[in-house]
Amino acid sequence: MGLFDRFDGLRVAHGQIKNCGADPFGVKMDRILSATEAEIEGRHTILCGSNNYLGLTFDADSVAAAQRSLEKFGTGTTGSRIANGSYADHKALEQDLADFYGKKHCMVFTTGYQANLGAISTLAGPGDYLLIDADSHASIYDACRLGHATVVRFKHNDPVDLDKRLARLAKEPGNKLIVVEGIYSMLGDHAPLKEFVAVKKKHGAYLLVDEAHSMGVMGKTGRGVIEHDDVDDEVDFVTGTFSKSMGAIGGFLVSDHPDFDILRVACRPYMFTASLPPAIVASVRASLARLRAEPEMMARLWHNVDTLYDGLQASGFRLGKQRGPVVAVHINSPELAAMAWHGLLSRGVYVNLALPPATPSGTALLRCSVCAAHRTDQLEQVAAVLTDVGRQLGIIPAEISADQVRAAAE
Amino acid sequence: MGTEALTEDTVLAEIINALLPFKKSEAPITAETEIARDLNLDSLAVMDLLMVLEDKFDVSIPLNVVPEIATVGQLARAIRDSKAGA
Numbered sequence: 001m002g003l004f005d006r007f008d009g010l011r012v013a014h015g016q017i018k019n020c021g022a023d024p025f026g027v028k029m030d031r032i033l034s035a036t037e038a039e040i041e042g043r044h045t046i047l048c049g050s051n052n053y054l055g056l057t058f059d060a061d062s063v064a065a066a067q068r069s070l071e072k073f074g075t076g077t078t079g080s081r082i083a084n085g086s087y088a089d090h091k092a093l094e095q096d097l098a099d100f101y102g103k104k105h106c107m108v109f110t111t112g113y114q115a116n117l118g119a120i121s122t123l124a125g126p127g128d129y130l131l132i133d134a135d136s137h138a139s140i141y142d143a144c145r146l147g148h149a150t151v152v153r154f155k156h157n158d159p160v161d162l163d164k165r166l167a168r169l170a171k172e173p174g175n176k177l178i179v180v181e182g183i184y185s186m187l188g189d190h191a192p193l194k195e196f197v198a199v200k201k202k203h204g205a206y207l208l209v210d211e212a213h214s215m216g217v218m219g220k221t222g223r224g225v226i227e228h229d230d231v232d233d234e235v236d237f238v239t240g241t242f243s244k245s246m247g248a249i250g251g252f253l254v255s256d257h258p259d260f261d262i263l264r265v266a267c268r269p270y271m272f273t274a275s276l277p278p279a280i281v282a283s284v285r286a287s288l289a290r291l292r293a294e295p296e297m298m299a300r301l302w303h304n305v306d307t308l309y310d311g312l313q314a315s316g317f318r319l320g321k322q323r324g325p326v327v328a329v330h331i332n333s334p335e336l337a338a339m340a341w342h343g344l345l346s347r348g349v350y351v352n353l354a355l356p357p358a359t360p361s362g363t364a365l366l367r368c369s370v371c372a373a374h375r376t377d378q379l380e381q382v383a384a385v386l387t388d389v390g391r392q393l394g395i396i397p398a399e400i401s402a403d404q405v406r407a408a409a410e
Numbered sequence: 411m412g413t414e415a416l417t418e419d420t421v422l423a424e425i426i427n428a429l430l431p432f433k434k435s436e437a438p439i440t441a442e443t444e445i446a447r448d449l450n451l452d453s454l455a456v457m458d459l460l461m462v463l464e465d466k467f468d469v470s471i472p473l474n475v476v477p478e479i480a481t482v483g484q485l486a487r488a489i490r491d492s493k494a495g496a
Contacts, residue, residue, distance in 0.1 A: 134457070134458070134461070144473065150472040150474055151472050151473040151474055152470055152472055152473070153457060153460075153461060153473060155461070164465075165464070165470065168464075168468065168469065168470045169470060356452075356454065357452055357453065357454040362454075
């Protein structure tokens, strides 16, 4: 058996998806025109699948800060924090984030993936238990594989199910660390954190919340679902990313735990990878400062969410249940979803095609993400093109009654 | 299932029952049936099946055991061992 033979099944499945006319997982953006537009295959295209929730990728202050830092500190750190040392700005960014979250400690990682990988695999050790939501992101599943804890999965967003599974472990001596996400990246729903906190307290467990898709999106000041649900002080660890609302790349872990800093010499995905380049750190500091100065940016985002969600719901699409900047359109089969995705792309609308097993329960999704910088007419255009394509492919009926809209919403 | 002692046969019968919807051919599901190859369950489906079986037998079956489970019989043994350890 050859080295690549075991990918035969994957190759066939990928080939079937590519039959739609393009490779949804290999799109080339020839030029990025703004936070909401790109040129793809010579076409002016509306970006509605970039996770760029606040539209800060072209923020003048963030770009200028990155340019200054690039000139002053060079292109990269060429090594890890423990080997090559921290730059002053790494420490300053950690202080900024600790202040923002009202926590004592912060560690910055090179990606959001590594923040989860490092935090989760290191915090829970041999003899400990990780309790993870069934719909967890790949970074959480991979962290479970990297670490040495025993892993138990509970039903998605279901505190009662978590309670039941923790009760089965009541006699086990190990620490229990519960891992949930603020907003879930595929369906856009968010965790009922008040209820999860109650279960955590009942069982004496720890709780880690990944706010990757909810930082800069939810809560009065943008701290995420922990702030929205008013449980900031009850959550033991928060991870997040700079690659969504902060418009760059990188990840973080914040906590009040007094022994936090030992993680800097124990956490392998922090220790054995090069640290963030100074220009990135500078742009993230500027973007975070912008969010803190103007949290009302989030109101524009939520206004845009309503425009897209209402538009698609009125056409009869089946959408994710909870409103948010991830608007997930359910499609019955991967092949049909791929055809719809290509139909959108060829008409100048870019969204994400999301397929099982990255999606829950075998669902195929056209995953749209909304940006505060979207103009209303852009989102109306996205909804109009999706409606056209959906009708052509028989995903939604040509004419739709008010009853059908209500039925789709239920 | 409560606290009654579980024999491997009881567990096996329950698993086979839970797997019936995935049956791909006339051949019966036995202890030797390979879950991924013969029933075409992907890793996510296997994890979902584990959750159902955890509730059925009121045990914890850690995800850590998944890489070692290929056949229905191995799954039954993992559940029986969890129960024994509970």
